[in-house]
Amino acid sequence: MTDNNAGGTFSVDAEQGYLILEDEEGNKERFIIEEDVEVSGKKYLILCHEDEVSLGEYIALRVDEDPETGDSYLAAVEDETELTRVQEALDELDDFEEEK
Numbered sequence: 001m002t003d004n005n006a007g008g009t010f011s012v013d014a015e016q017g018y019l020i021l022e023d024e025e026g027n028k029e030r031f032i033i034e035e036d037v038e039v040s041g042k043k044y045l046i047l048c049h050e051d052e053v054s055l056g057e058y059i060a061l062r063v064d065e066d067p068e069t070g071d072s073y074l075a076a077v078e079d080e081t082e083l084t085r086v087q088e089a090l091d092e093l094d095d096f097e098e099e100k
Contacts, residue, residue: 010074019047021074034058037089044077044086060086 008023012033019031031047038044043063048056060077077083 018050019045031059035090035093037086037093039085039089044089045074046086046090 008021010019010021012019014033017033019033021029021031030050032050032053033045034048035046036043037046045061045063046058047061048058060083061074062077062082063072064075065072077086
């Protein structure tokens with residue numbers, strides 16, 4: 001498990017394609033990793049809560065690193081410009097996939 005900036009921990013099950021967030025009280029939420037993309041040297045995870053797949057709603061989290069400890073943590077992407085850059089990278093990825 002690795003810390004996240006919301007006061008809990010997270011783990012990734014890459015084989016199954018899930019990210020599990022655990023808050024300070026031990027409550028766990030499981031998200032499907034729909035995509036991961038790198039933009040300007042930063043990694044982003046595009047997630048969908050496993051109970052909301054049919055809604056088609058996604059969230060973007062940036063994977064950051066604590067400069068002092070080197071630990072990874074997740075940060076919400078709230079800046080509209082940053083979200084736009086992530087969306088553009090995803091669109092380019094979709095275009096590439098369609099060309100195959």
